[in-house]
Amino acid sequence: MKLNLTADEVLTTTRSVRKRLDFDKPVERSVVEECLHIALQAPTGSNSQGWQFVIVEDAAKKKALADIYKANFSIYAKNPRSAQYEDGDLRAEQRDKITESATYLTENFHRVPLMLVPCITGRLDNASVFMGASAWGSILPAVWSFMLALRERGIGSAWTTIHLIGEGEKQAAEVLGIPYDTVSQAGLFPIAYTQGTDFKVAKRLPLDTVMHWDTWGSR
Secondary structure (H helix, E strand, C coil): CCCCCCHHHHHHHCCECCCCECCCCCCCHHHHHHHHHHHCCCCCHHHCCCEEEEEECCHHHHHHHHHHHHHHHHHHHHCCCCCCCCCCCHHHHHHHHHHHHHHHHHHHHHHCCEEEEEEEECCCCCCCHHHHHHHHCCCHHHHHHHHHHHHHCCEEECCECHHHCCCHHHHHHHHHCCCCCCEEECCEEEEEEECCCCCCCCCCCCHHHCCCCCCCCCC
């Protein structure tokens, strides 16, 4: 079933869904494949199409990936915050809520009906800025298109990368049979129908604080 949202509605209401994921409702394989067909229309550098998408349904493999994620999250959560915001900053006001939501997903990741691990051909550990930007630019638009297509069908996801910390990516590769030496993972995405579909426009920083015309700092 589609929600029949406009393009603007899909683009402005596709949230990172964590606490409203329905862990008990199965997600049909045909729907996921339909969304991936849409994702394959995304831009890809030099038409390389070096992307690969691993869908995980097996309970034991989901549990193994969730355990990797949970172990890395415990490390990540103990690190000092890299960004320090001033009092009254919107991002500071949202931080506790986001932390609570992220913790909830960590504790329940294994319960999601499906997981997605998008991959791109090549190792990017020591890539130049050009090579890194080109490679990530050839997989991340497709993942975002996939999430938009999910949203139109009442399904939610969340963009997570914490399982990639340290040895996590290699461990996940072993679980899924991904050739670690020649393929890079781009994240770990829960896939589940959402409890309700009434997602709103997010509160963001004002446009004039992030926009520059011709010269950095020029409004």
